[in-house]
Every structure is written in C-alpha cells, then in structure tokens.
Amino acid sequence: MWERNADKLMLDLDMLRKEYSDQSKNHAILAMELSAANVERNGLRKEVEQLKTLLEKSMAKQPTYEDSTFEDAGATLLHKELENEIKFLKESNDSLALQLKRSQDANVELVSVLQELEQTIEKQKVQMGTITALQSQVSELENCMQLNSEENSNLMIQLQQSRESEKNLQAEVQYLEQMKNKESDALLDIEEEYKTKLAAKEREIIGLKVKLSESRKEGNFTNPESRNAHDAPLIREIEALKVKLEELETDCNELTDENLELLLKIKETNNNVNGGVASNDFSSDEISAKLAMSEQKSEMLFLEEKLRKKILREIQSDYNSYILELETQTTELEAKGTEVVKELAQKRTEMQTLEATLLSKEEENMELRMNQSKLQDMHHQLLAAEDKCEYLRRENTKLQATNETLIEECNSLNKSAEELRKEKSELEEHCAQLEAKLKECSKKVEVLDQNLTLVIEDFASKEKKLTLELNAIHDKSKKLEAKLKLEESSWNQMYLEKTNEVENLVLEVENLGKQLSAAHHEKEKTACEISGLQADKVRLELALEEAQSNLKLTQSEFKKIESEAKTQVEDLLGELTAARENHEILMAEHEKSLKLLESYKSSEGKLKTVVNELELKLTVSEYERQQVSEQSTNMKVQLLKIENLQDDISALTDERNAIKADKENLEASLHLLSKECHDLKTEKNYSMQQISTLQKVVSEIEDYKHDKIVLEEKLVRTEGDLVAKQALLTRDEEIKNELNEIKQTNRQFQQQIKQLQEEKDELLIKAQTLEEKLKLKVEEKQKQRHSNSHRNKREDRHYDSNEGSHGNEFARVMEANNKNRVRVNSSRLSEGRRSQSNTPRKSSIEGEVVAKEKYERTKSTLEAELSDIRERYLQMSLKYAEVEAQREELVMKLKGVKSIRRFFLNPSN
Numbered sequence: 012m013w014e015r016n017a018d019k020l021m022l023d024l025d026m027l028r029k030e031y032s033d034q035s036k037n038h039a040i041l042a043m044e045l046s047a048a049n050v051e052r053n054g055l056r057k058e059v060e061q062l063k064t065l066l067e068k069s070m071a072k073q074p075t076y077e078d079s080t081f082e083d084a085g086a087t088l089l090h091k092e093l094e095n096e097i098k099f100l101k102e103s104n105d106s107l108a109l110q111l112k113r114s115q116d117a118n119v120e121l122v123s124v125l126q127e128l129e130q131t132i133e134k135q136k137v138q139m140g141t142i143t144a145l146q147s148q149v150s151e152l153e154n155c156m157q158l159n160s161e162e163n164s165n166l167m168i169q170l171q172q173s174r175e176s177e178k179n180l181q182a183e184v185q186y187l188e189q190m191k192n193k194e195s196d197a198l199l200d201i202e203e204e205y206k207t208k209l210a211a212k213e214r215e216i217i218g219l220k221v222k223l224s225e226s227r228k229e230g231n232f233t234n235p236e237s238r239n240a241h242d243a244p245l246i247r248e249i250e251a252l253k254v255k256l257e258e259l260e261t262d263c264n265e266l267t268d269e270n271l272e273l274l275l276k277i278k279e280t281n282n283n284v285n286g287g288v289a290s291n292d293f294s295s296d297e298i299s300a301k302l303a304m305s306e307q308k309s310e311m312l313f314l315e316e317k318l319r320k321k322i323l324r325e326i327q328s329d330y331n332s333y334i335l336e337l338e339t340q341t342t343e344l345e346a347k348g349t350e351v352v353k354e355l356a357q358k359r360t361e362m363q364t365l366e367a368t369l370l371s372k373e374e375e376n377m378e379l380r381m382n383q384s385k386l387q388d389m390h391h392q393l394l395a396a397e398d399k400c401e402y403l404r405r406e407n408t409k410l411q412a413t414n415e416t417l418i419e420e421c422n423s424l425n426k427s428a429e430e431l432r433k434e435k436s437e438l439e440e441h442c443a444q445l446e447a448k449l450k451e452c453s454k455k456v457e458v459l460d461q462n463l464t465l466v467i468e469d470f471a472s473k474e475k476k477l478t479l480e481l482n483a484i485h486d487k488s489k490k491l492e493a494k495l496k497l498e499e500s501s502w503n504q505m506y507l508e509k510t511n512e513v514e515n516l517v518l519e520v521e522n523l524g525k526q527l528s529a530a531h532h533e534k535e536k537t538a539c540e541i542s543g544l545q546a547d548k549v550r551l552e553l554a555l556e557e558a559q560s561n562l563k564l565t566q567s568e569f570k571k572i573e574s575e576a577k578t579q580v581e582d583l584l585g586e587l588t589a590a591r592e593n594h595e596i597l598m599a600e601h602e603k604s605l606k607l608l609e610s611y612k613s614s615e616g617k618l619k620t621v622v623n624e625l626e627l628k629l630t631v632s633e634y635e636r637q638q639v640s641e642q643s644t645n646m647k648v649q650l651l652k653i654e655n656l657q658d659d660i661s662a663l664t665d666e667r668n669a670i671k672a673d674k675e676n677l678e679a680s681l682h683l684l685s686k687e688c689h690d691l692k693t694e695k696n697y698s699m700q701q702i703s704t705l706q707k708v709v710s711e712i713e714d715y716k717h718d719k720i721v722l723e724e725k726l727v728r729t730e731g732d733l734v735a736k737q738a739l740l741t742r743d744e745e746i747k748n749e750l751n752e753i754k755q756t757n758r759q760f761q762q763q764i765k766q767l768q769e770e771k772d773e774l775l776i777k778a779q780t781l782e783e784k785l786k787l788k789v790e791e792k793q794k795q796r797h798s799n800s801h802r803n804k805r806e807d808r809h810y811d812s813n814e815g816s817h818g819n820e821f822a823r824v825m826e827a828n829n830k831n832r833v834r835v836n837s838s839r840l841s842e843g844r845r846s847q848s849n850t851p852r853k854s855s856i857e858g859e860v861v862a863k864e865k866y867e868r869t870k871s872t873l874e875a876e877l878s879d880i881r882e883r884y885l886q887m888s889l890k891y892a893e894v895e896a897q898r899e900e901l902v903m904k905l906k907g908v909k910s911i912r913r914f915f916l917n918p919s920n
Contacts, residue, residue: 113415167369354667365677372684379691
C-alpha cells in the first residue's frame with residue numbers, strides 16, 4: 012500500500028510540474044505580447060500625431076469652400092476610425108494590465124509558499140541527519156553480511172571442487188583396474204601365441220630332420236647315377252633353406268657374418284655339383300667333392316639348429332623378464348590403489364563433517380539476511396513518507412496558483428469558442444454550396460450510366476453475333492478438313508498402287524531404285540516450287556515435261572548400269588571360289604598350329620605349378636617374419652602404456668596433497684565464520700532497538716497520509732473541470748480538421764476527374780489510329796486476295812470469300828471494341844461521380860470515406876474490364892491468325908495433291 016500511494020504521488024507531482032512549466036511558458040508569452048502591444052501603442056500614437064499635422068496642413072492649403080467641406084467630411088471619417096482604434100487599444104491595454112496584476116499576485120503567493128517550503132526543508136534536514144546515522148549502521152551490517160555470504164560461497168566452491176576431485180580419483184582407480192585386467196588378458200594371449208609358434212617351429216625342425224635322414228639313406232644305397240638324379244630336388248630344398256636362413260639373419264644381428272660365409276661355401280659346392288652332372292665324369296675328384304658337399308650339408312644343418320636354439324632361448328628370456336616386470340608393476344599399482352581408496356574414505360568423512368558445519372552456518376546467515384531485509388524495508392518506508400510530505404506541501408501551493416490561471420484560461424477559451432462558432436457557420440454555408448454542385452454532378456453521372464448500360468448491351472449482342480459466326484467458320488473448316496482427308500485417302504490409294512509397281516522394279520534393279528529416289532526428291536522440290544509460284548504455272552508444266560524426259564534418259568542409263576553390274580557380279584563369284592579354296596588351306600594350317608600351342612601350354616602349366624609352389628613357400632616364410640615383427644611392436648606399445656600409468660599415479664599423489672592443503676584452509680575459514688556469527692548476533696540485538704524507533708516514525712507518517720487524501724480529493728475535482736474544458740476544445744478542433752479534410756478531398760476529386768478526362772482523350776486518339784491501321788491492313792489483304800483469285804479462280808474462290816468475310820467481321824469487331832472502350836471509360840467516371848453524390852449527408856466525414864471507397868471500387872472495376880477487353884482482343888487476333896494459317900496449309904495441300912494427280916494421270920509424258 013505504501014508503495015502504491017508513493018507511486019501515485021510521484022505521478023501527480025510529475026503532472027503538476029508539467030502544468031507549472033506550461034503556465035510559466037504562457038506567462039512568458041503574455042509578457043512578450045504586452046511588450047509588443049506597448050510598441051504598437053507607441054507607433055499608433057506617432058501615426059495619430061502625423062495625421063493631425065497633415066490635417067492642419069491640408070486645412071491651411073484649401074482655397075475654396077467646397078473643397079473645405081469635402082475635406083471636412085474625409086477628416087471626420089478618419090477621426091472616427093482613429094477613435095475606434097484608440098478605444099480598441101485602450102481595451103487591450105486594460106486587459107493586459109489585469110493580467111499583469113493577476114500574475115503579480117500569483118508571484119507574491121509563490122514567494123510566501125517558497126518561504127514556508129524553506130522552513131519545512133530545514134526541519135527535514137534535521138530528520139535526515141538522524142536517518143543518515145541509521146543508514147550508516149545499516150550499511151555496516153550489509154557489509155558484514157556480504158563478507159559472510161562471500162565466505163560461504165567460497166566454502167561451497169571448495170566443497171564442490173573436493174567432490175569433483177573425489178569423482179575424478181574414483182574414475183582413475185576404475186580406469187587403472189580396467190587397464191590391469193586388459194594387460195593380464197594380453198599377457199595370456201601372448202603366452203598362448205608364443206607356445207603355438209614354438210610348437211609349429213619344432214614340428215618343422217623335426218620334418219626337416221626326417222627328410223635329411225631319408226636323403227642320406229637313399230644316397231648311401233643308390234648308385235652315383237641315381238644320386239645325381241636325386242640331387243636336383245635336394246638342391247632345391249637347400250636353396251629354400253637358404254632363403255629361410257636369410258630371413259632369420261635379419262632378426263638375429265649377432266650371427267650375420269657366419270651365415271654369409273656358409274652361403275658362399277654352399278654356392279661354390281653347388282657350382283661344382285652342376286659341372287659334374289653336365290660332364291658325367293665319374294673321377295675320384297668328383298667323389299671327394301661330393302663327400303665334402305655332404306659334410307658341408309651336415310655342418311650347415313648343425314649350424315641352423317644352433318641358430319634356432321639361440322633365437323628361441325633369447326625370446327624366452329626376454330618374455331620371462333617382461334612378464335616379471337609387468338607383475339611387479341601390477342603389484343605396485345594395487346598397493347597405490349589401496350592407499351588412494353583409504354585416502355578417499357578419509358576425505359569423505361571430513362567432507363561430511365564440513366557439510367554439516369556449513370549447513371548450520373547457512374541457516375544462521377539466512378536469519379541475518381531476513382533481519383537485514385526487514386530493516387531495509389523500514390528505512391525505505393521512512394524515506395518514502397518524508398518525500399511524500401514534501402511533495403504534498405509543494406502541491407498545495409502549486410494547486411492554488413494553477414486554479415487562478417485555469418480561471419483566466421477558461422475566459423480566453425470561451426472567447427475563442429465564439430470565434431470558432433462564427434467560422435463554423437461560414438463553413439456550413441460553403442458546404443451547402445458544395446452539396447448543390449455535387450447534386451448537379453450526380454445528375455450528369457446518372458445520364459452517363461444510362462448511356463453506358465446501352466453501350467454494354469450493344470457490345471454483348473455484338474459479341475454473341477461474333478461467337479455464332481466464329482462457330483460457323485469453325486464448322487466449315489471441319490467440313491473442309493474432312494473433304495481433304497477423303498481426297499487424300501483416295502490419292503494415297505492411287506499412290507500406293509503406283510508405289511507397289513515401283514517397288515517391283517526396284518527389287519529387279521537396286522541401283523535404279525537409288526537413282527529413282529534421287530529423282531523423286533528432285534520432283535518434290537519442283538512441286539514445292541510450283542506451290543510457291545502460283546503465277547508461273549506454264550513454266551512449271553514445261554519443267555515437268557523436262558523432268559519426264561530426264562527420267563527416260565535415266566532409265567536408259569539404269570539399264571546400261573544393270574548390264575555392267577551383272578558382269579561385275581560374275582567376276583566377283585569367280586574370285587569368291589578361289590578365296591574359299593585358300594581359306595580351307597589356311598584352316599588346316601591353323602589347326603596344326605593350335606595343336607602345337609596346346610602342347611606348349613601344357614608345359615607352361617607345369618612350370619607355373621612349380622613356380623606357384625615356390626612362391627607359396629616364400630609367402631609363408633614372409634608371413635611368419637611379419638608376425639614376429641608385429642609381436643615385438645605390440646610389446647613396445649605395452650611398455651609405453653605402463654610408463655603412462657606411472658605418470659598418472661604421480662599426478663594423483665599431487666592432487667591428494669593439494670586436497671589436504673584445501674582441507675586445512677577450510678578448517679581455518681570455519682573458525683573465522685564462528686567468530687563472525689557471534690558478532691552478527693550482537694549487531695542483531697542493536698538493530699532490533701532501532702526498529703522500535705522506526706515504528707514510532709511510521710505512526711507519524713500515517714498522520715501525513717490523512718492530509719494527503721484530502722488534497723487528492725481537491726485535485727480530482729479540479730481535474731474534472733479541466734477535462735470538461737479540454738473536451739470542448741478538442742471538439743472544436745475536430746470540427747476544423749473535418750472541414751479541412753472535406754476541402755482537400757473535393758480538390759483531389761476534381762484533379763482525378765481532370766486526369767480521367769485526359770486519359771479518355773488519349774485513348775480515343777489511340778483507338779482512331781489503330782482503326783486506321785486495321786483498315787489499311789484489311790484493304791491490302793483484300794487486294795492480295797483479288798489478285799490471287801484472278802489467277803486461281805477454280806481453286807480458291809471458296810477460301811477468298813471466307814477470308815473477306817472474316818476480315819470485314821474482324822474490322823467490325825475492332826471498331827465495336829474501340830467504341831466500347833471509350834463508353835466504358837466515360838460510364839465508369841460517371842459511376843464514380845454518382846457514388847460521390849449518393850453519399851449520406853448526415854455525417855460529412857463518413858460520406859467522404861464511402862465516396863472514396865466507391866471511387867476506388869469503380870476504378871478497380873474499370874481496370875479489370877479494360878484488361879478483359881484487351882484479352883478478348885488478343886484472343887480474337889490469335890484466332891484470326893490461326894484461321895489464316897489453316898487456310899494457307901489447305902491451299903498448299905491442294906496444290907500438292909493437284910501436282911501429284913497430274914503426275915500420275917499422264918506418266919507417259
């Protein structure tokens with residue numbers, strides 16, 4: 012309630028301030044008018060003195076009695092006018108003097124009111140001093156509360172951070188456990204893979220040993236010739252083993268030099284063996300070489316077994332060391348995880364205790380804030396009450412001044428209302444004159460409407476006639492098309508019979524058919540030229556005769572060509588028989604070559620199978636090597652992961668230390684908060700005492716309230732009087748505005764009528780020019796048709812008569828359309844004027860709005876009808892062009908049919 016009353020008072024104060032500013036402006040304007048009136052008075056006095064001097068001079072100069080009497084009469088008239096002006100000036104001076112006295116009295120009252128206000132302001136300053144002391148105390152309390160709230164917020168942030176850190180630690184522990192499980196699974200998988208690979212390699216070694224033992228036994232029992240025969244596959248196996256050894260050398264960098272020396276020795280022995288097989292010499296040197304080769308093979312196998320054993324031992328030792336390292340790391344991680352879990356449990360217990368203490372402190376802070384908010388509300392109420400008292404005192408003084416000024420303004424408004432009434436009567440007379448003019452215009456509009464209806468009826472009847480005529484023309488064109496189709500079918504039958512005969516001739520002689528088609532194209536070209544040149548029929552007939560003579564010549568030439576073609580065909584048949592014989596010989600040779608190719612392909616297939624087997628062995632060995640390399644890379648990756656886990660553990664330990672430090676800070680802040688809460692309780696007791704003093708002040712404010720209500724009632728009464736006066740003024744202004752709008756609308760209507768008349772004249776001129784152009788075109792077409800009719804009387808009589816009738820009808824339609832356009836424009840203008848005249852006379856503003864709407868409607872209907880007429884005109888012109896195109900096509904078809912008929916009737920020519 013206090014706030015609402017305060018808002019109302021503030022609004023009232025703003026309104027009064029605005030009124031005071033307006034009155035001060037009016038006062039300044041009146042002072043300016045006074046000064047201007049004084050200046051005018053002085054000027055008029057000077058003029059009167061000048062006129063008196065002029066009268067004296069004129070009286071002295073007049074020689075005759077008559078002149079003197081005439082001048083006396085003029086002087087008396089001037090004297091009376093001057094006296095009247097002087098009286099008017101005196102009255103104006105008196106009114107201005109009264110206004111000055113009133114303004115002086117108002118100023119005296121304002122001075123007294125200002126003195127009273129100064130006294131009240133001094134009293135209120137003393138009261139404000141006491142209130143400022145209270146405000147300072149309240150501000151101190153607010154600062155303490157803000158500090159407490161900031162500390163509480165910091166504690167809450169620290170709690171949230173500790174909770175987040177706990178969550179992060181839990182997530183990291185879970186992640187470490189997952190990584191541990193994954194590593195154990197990976198170790199098991201690696202162990203299984205190594206076991207499978209070792210078993211496979213042992214199997215391969217056993218197989219190689221079996222093969223070597225078998226080869227040695229066979230070598231002891233067989234002859235040297237059979238040994239040489241069996242040495243080839245053994246040599247191949249040795250080469251395969253060399254490849255495997257080379258692959259193993261890449262993995263074992265320690266035994267590379269020894270393997271290279273062995274390979275060189277093996278190559279030398281192979282060369283010696285190959286040379287011995289080629290020469291087939293069984294000397295003692297060769298036998299010793301073979302023995303040396305077998306010894307070298309045994310040494311090589313022994314070295315290979317050593318290499319494999321060394322490699323397996325190294326792999327097993329590395330694997331065992333890696334497993335031990337992983338186990339030690341997992342044990343360390345488990346120990347660290349247990350420590351972290353214990354620390355987390357301790358942190359949770361500490362956090363719970365801190366949360367309990369924080370909740371208790373928050374409750375205390377909430378109570379303190381509630382008390383502080385109550386104190387602030389009481390303080391605001393006090394300030395608002397003091398402001399209201401000041402505003403009410405000022406309003407009383409201002410209202411007294413405004414009442415006097417309003418009385419003066421009412422008198423001036425009454426005078427201005429009388430002047431406006433006089434102007435209103437004059438405007439009503441002018442409106443009556445305008446209404447009489449509008450009646451005359453409405454009568455003219457009615458006459459034009461009647462003319463327009465007659466024109467529209469004529470236009471509709473003519474449209475019906477035109478549609479009937481167009482339908483008749485359409486029916487005639489359909490009948491002509493049917494006749495043409497019948498004639499074309501008959502001619503087509505004749506043409507088919509002739510074409511059948513021609514096709515028989517073409518089957519006998521193909522070359523003749525080609526040249527006949529060329530001649531037929533030439534004949535069609537000549538037929539097109541005949542249709543385009545109707546005046547040169549005689550020349551075309553001569554050309555046809557020449558074409559027929561050319562046909563005869565071509566027929567004779569065709570016969571000669573046919574005989575030559577027969578001889579050429581016989582020669583070609585002889586050549587064909589010779590070519591067939593040659594073809595048979597070539598086919599026999601081709602079959603032989605195919606057999607040879609098949610034998611070559613079979614041998615190549617065998618070679619490919621051998622090569623594929625060797626390639627498979629190579630791919631298997633390469634695949635094994637790649638697997639070993641991948642395993643080594645996987646082991647390296649796992650080592651890197653373990654290093655990353657150690658880094659994470661160190662980071663977790665750092666976070667644990669940071670959390671401990673935060674915990675110590677929180678404990679210190681709790682001690683500070685407990686002290687501050689004790690201080691706030693003491694301040695709370697002090698603030699309660701201040702609240703009791705403020706309640707006393709509120710009781711005084713209620714007394715001021717009653718005084719305010721009485722003043723508000725007075726203000727409401729004065730505002731009602733002002734509203735009534737303002738309503739009268741607004742009505743007068745509305746009447747003036749309405750009259751001005753009526754004048755403007757009348758001017759706009761007159762301008763629009765002029766524009767429409769100008770457009771009407773322009774359209775009439777355009778219509779006349781179009782009619783003249785159409786007449787010229789129709790006359791030109793009629794002349795062309797007459798010239799064509801003299802040449803083609805038998806063929807084109809029917810078409811020329813139809814075209815002439817269509818042209819005349821089209822010209823009539825165009826004339827009717829142009830006339831209708833002019834009439835429609837004039838009739839629509841008359842309708843617009845009629846709509847203006849038939850408007851109701853009771854309310855001039857509503858009548859003008861209705862007239863505008865009707866005028867816009869008539870304008871839109873006129874534009875729509877004009878667009879419809881234009882579209883109809885375009886459709887008629889398009890139909891006329893289509894009829895002309897159909898006629899020309901029919902003429903061309905008839906001429907073509909006639910030329911074909913003549914050609915088939917006299918083929919002998």
